[in-house]
Amino acid sequence: MKNRFLSHYATASSAIAALCLSGSVFAASRNHIDIVGSSTVYPFSTVVAETFSNKTGNRTPKVESTGSGGGMKLFCAGAGINTPDITNASRRIKKSEFNNCQANGVKEIIEVPIGFDGITIANAKTAPQFDLSERDIFLALAKKVPGNKPGELIDNPYKTWKQVNPALPDTRIEVLGPPPTSGTRDAFVELAMEGGCKTFPWIKQIKTDAKAAKKAGDKSRASALKQRYKNICHSIREDGAYVEAGENDNLIVEKLQKNPKALGIFGFSFLDQNSDKVKGATVNGKEISFENIANGHYPLSRPLFFYVKKSHLGKIPGMRGYVAEFTSEDAWGDEGYLTDEGLIPLPRDQRQRIAEAVKKEIPMQAPEE
Amino acid sequence: MKNHQEKIRNSLKKRHARERRFRLYGLLSVSVSILFLLLLLTDIVSKGLPAFTETRIKLDITLDPQQLGLGDHPDRDALFHANYSRLITETLKKMFPDAKTRKQRRDLKQLVSKSAAYDLRDAVLANPSLLGTTQSFWFLAKDDVDQYMKGRIDRTLPESQRRLKDYQLAWIDRLLAENRLEKRFNKTFFTASDSREPEQAGIRGAFVGSVLTLLVTLALSFPIGVLAAIYLEEFAPQNNRWVDLIEVNINNLAAVPSIVFGLLGLAVFIGFFGVPRSAPLAGGLVLTLMTLPTIIITSRAVIKAVPQSIREAALALGASKTQVAFGHVLPLALPGILTGTIIGMAQALGETAPLLLIGMVAFVADVPHGIFDPSTALPVQIFLWADSPERAFVERTSAAIIVLLTFLIAMNGLAVFMRKKYEKKW
Numbered sequence: 168m169k170n171r172f173l174s175h176y177a178t179a180s181s182a183i184a185a186l187c188l189s190g191s192v193f194a195a196s197r198n199h200i201d202i203v204g205s206s207t208v209y210p211f212s213t214v215v216a217e218t219f220s221n222k223t224g225n226r227t228p229k230v231e232s233t234g235s236g237g238g239m240k241l242f243c244a245g246a247g248i249n250t251p252d253i254t255n256a257s258r259r260i261k262k263s264e265f266n267n268c269q270a271n272g273v274k275e276i277i278e279v280p281i282g283f284d285g286i287t288i289a290n291a292k293t294a295p296q297f298d299l300s301e302r303d304i305f306l307a308l309a310k311k312v313p314g315n316k317p318g319e320l321i322d323n324p325y326k327t328w329k330q331v332n333p334a335l336p337d338t339r340i341e342v343l344g345p346p347p348t349s350g351t352r353d354a355f356v357e358l359a360m361e362g363g364c365k366t367f368p369w370i371k372q373i374k375t376d377a378k379a380a381k382k383a384g385d386k387s388r389a390s391a392l393k394q395r396y397k398n399i400c401h402s403i404r405e406d407g408a409y410v411e412a413g414e415n416d417n418l419i420v421e422k423l424q425k426n427p428k429a430l431g432i433f434g435f436s437f438l439d440q441n442s443d444k445v446k447g448a449t450v451n452g453k454e455i456s457f458e459n460i461a462n463g464h465y466p467l468s469r470p471l472f473f474y475v476k477k478s479h480l481g482k483i484p485g486m487r488g489y490v491a492e493f494t495s496e497d498a499w500g501d502e503g504y505l506t507d508e509g510l511i512p513l514p515r516d517q518r519q520r521i522a523e524a525v526k527k528e529i530p531m532q533a534p535e536e
Numbered sequence: 537m538k539n540h541q542e543k544i545r546n547s548l549k550k551r552h553a554r555e556r557r558f559r560l561y562g563l564l565s566v567s568v569s570i571l572f573l574l575l576l577l578t579d580i581v582s583k584g585l586p587a588f589t590e591t592r593i594k595l596d597i598t599l600d601p602q603q604l605g606l607g608d609h610p611d612r613d614a615l616f617h618a619n620y621s622r623l624i625t626e627t628l629k630k631m632f633p634d635a636k637t638r639k640q641r642r643d644l645k646q647l648v649s650k651s652a653a654y655d656l657r658d659a660v661l662a663n664p665s666l667l668g669t670t671q672s673f674w675f676l677a678k679d680d681v682d683q684y685m686k687g688r689i690d691r692t693l694p695e696s697q698r699r700l701k702d703y704q705l706a707w708i709d710r711l712l713a714e715n716r717l718e719k720r721f722n723k724t725f726f727t728a729s730d731s732r733e734p735e736q737a738g739i740r741g742a743f744v745g746s747v748l749t750l751l752v753t754l755a756l757s758f759p760i761g762v763l764a765a766i767y768l769e770e771f772a773p774q775n776n777r778w779v780d781l782i783e784v785n786i787n788n789l790a791a792v793p794s795i796v797f798g799l800l801g802l803a804v805f806i807g808f809f810g811v812p813r814s815a816p817l818a819g820g821l822v823l824t825l826m827t828l829p830t831i832i833i834t835s836r837a838v839i840k841a842v843p844q845s846i847r848e849a850a851l852a853l854g855a856s857k858t859q860v861a862f863g864h865v866l867p868l869a870l871p872g873i874l875t876g877t878i879i880g881m882a883q884a885l886g887e888t889a890p891l892l893l894i895g896m897v898a899f900v901a902d903v904p905h906g907i908f909d910p911s912t913a914l915p916v917q918i919f920l921w922a923d924s925p926e927r928a929f930v931e932r933t934s935a936a937i938i939v940l941l942t943f944l945i946a947m948n949g950l951a952v953f954m955r956k957k958y959e960k961k962w
Contacts, residue, residue, distance in 0.1 A: 227901035231898035441925075442696075
């Protein structure tokens with residue numbers, strides 16, 4: 168008896184193994200939408216996915232949070248049905264990514280800007296209010312800061328906020344922020360750090376020189392200058408003043424509450440949800456608020472996107488419906504349900520224009536740089 | 537002679553002290569670990585227990601076909617697409633006419649969960665004769681209301697620091713006074729799948745995903761592992777270089793970090809064989825690689841423990857080597873092998889890292905129907921909820937941990953039970 172049982176078992180499992188070997192079996196069809204990409208867009212994308220499914224009775228799209236870069240890589244891997252249909256991004260598609268897409272047969276991509284996200288520099292509700300400028304942020308967190316002579320760089324000597332700017336509190340610089348794999352970190356570095364960095368004329372000059380060199384056709388000089396500019400502006404100090412707190416923003420909020428001397432960097436939606444525990448610093452005199460991000464006054468905000476593979480629109484059931492739901496006033500409008508999740512909507516006329524273009528399924532042009 | 541005795545007697549005190557010290561250290565380390573375990577458990581249980589209740593709101597809704605935008609004889613499709621959320625909003629507006637500003641009206645909608653409109657729709661679809669009547673429904677309350685009912689929102693704080701404003705609290709007070717708010721056992725948590733609305737989120741999808749993944753793992757790793765163990769113990773030539781090499785490799789595999797298996801699974805199963813991303817099949821295959829060494833090593837140890845005399849007796853009566861292995865050795869070793877397998881499965885159940893790479897860390901709101909459907913797993917669900925901004929997910933995270941721990945304890949308990957019950961002493 169036992170022998171027979173065992174042999175049946177062996178047959179069954181070898182059947183599974185054989186099934187795995189015949190890989191093409193799986194690629195035949197798929198009846199759910201496959202979405203990858205940015206962890207910042209993930210909360211918005213999932214809410215739309217759920218609402219879309221509830222409203223229409225379609226299967227709920229699968230949304231994977233891979234980060235903007237990881238999503239682009241998967242999205243551009245090919246046009247086959249086993250590749251994702253949509254990728255979310257907390258920045259625009261890069262030229263290199265677009266070219267990669269083209270090379271792999273993903274010719275027509277529809278770009279959909281969906282709104283903005285703000286990056287907050289927050290501390291505990293009980294701690295003093297911080298009024299920062301981009302320059303303060305750069306000086307407090309850069310690996311190397313400009314010395315007394317123009318063109319000179321020294322290791323960041325600042326220990327307290329007061330040393331950076333006499334108007335700031337006399338507490339040790341301690342900032343909890345996301346690690347380099349995070350899109351929030353990329354955006355923070357590009358907006359806040361570079362914004363402060365550019366306020367030094369001789370550093371700004373490097374970028375101007377790089378552009379001039381590129382125009383003049385001197386590619387190697389241009390890229391060397393660009394690299395130097397990036398090295399100065401994009402390097403965060405590693406002496407313990409900036410603490411990489413992992414991708415979990417809830418953890419940062421909790422740590423801020425326990426340590427009122429520390430500051431933390433995370434997305435606006437987490438500030439919105441935890442407004443009883445933490446408060447945001449003003450940047451360049453602008454308070455972080457829904458309105459200030461929407462009208463562009465708050466400097467640390469970035470646009471959010473998703474990208475659609477046009478060739479999949481007819482093949483995967485519900486894709487047009489999902490895109491239509493995302494671009495409906497009900498979702499991304501001034502009072503749409505995405506604003507409840509912390510999305511800052513685009514201006515009304517832009518929304519209309521984009522929704523129109525998306526409906527006509529107009530593919531995007533190659534991005535510049 | 538006397539000198540020696542003296543010496544021993546003198547050192548006795550010191551040696552006894554050392555003995556006592558050692559015991560004390562031992563006791564101390566045991567109590568420290570118990571303390572940590574207790575801390576962990578109390579933290580999880582105290583955070584997670586509230587998640588097992590949910591708040592519901594009673595609304596009396598007049599299912600007016602006109603307000604729903606329905607004609608005289610609406611078909612199923614029309615009923616499906618009718619505007620139920622408007623009906624709920626209108627009912628709330630009628631109940632609370634004091635909501636005047638736009639902001640307040642928006643907040644009014646935030647009393648009940650978004651699922652209310654779908655619940656209403658399903659009720660009408662199931663029984664279209666409800667149209668035109670007034671019915672009482674117990675809808676799910678929005679997560680903020682739920683958190684307030686569980687005492688997570690402190691109304692003594694200044695208004696600006698609260699998630700619920702004064703007027704919202706007044707509405708809740710009125711609902712309470714009219715007995716329209718009730719805390720109940722949270723069935724949703726066990727019957728629903730993942731959702732972005734905390735009050736609608738449940739673990740069913742993740743649980744089914746875990747079960748499917750483990751079934752694939754079991755179906756593959758158990759026969760392969762046991763057969764490999766039997767071959768290596770009973771049939772493989774002794775002192776052969778190749779056999780030794782295989783042995784070393786299996787032992788090494790057991791120590792490989794699980795994320796490496798995830799990378800392998802991504803490249804081989806998904807990249808080369810085209811297994812669908814995020815499917816329990818892919819997860820099961822990866823976890824098979826991880827549990828195989830565990831099963832092989834424990835199975836070999838158990839098979840080795842079967843006394844030689846049994847094999848010799850069978851052989852002497854004319855049984856073939858295969859008959860000895862499957863008719864005598866394996867049945868005797870089976871309880872031990874199963875114990876090892878269960879422990880291997882328990883390990884696989886708690887594994888997240890390799891699943892990250894093969895796309896099982898994803899938002900999947902539908903319950904998977906088979907091993908090819910996209911799905912998540914229990915530990916992944918915990919990971920995803922822990923990362924969500926909504927406050928109400930904190931308690932759900934802990935509740936999911938409680939469920940996962942329960943299963944792990946049950947599996948390990950089963951292993952202990954089997955060992956105790958069927959273990960043979962030779």
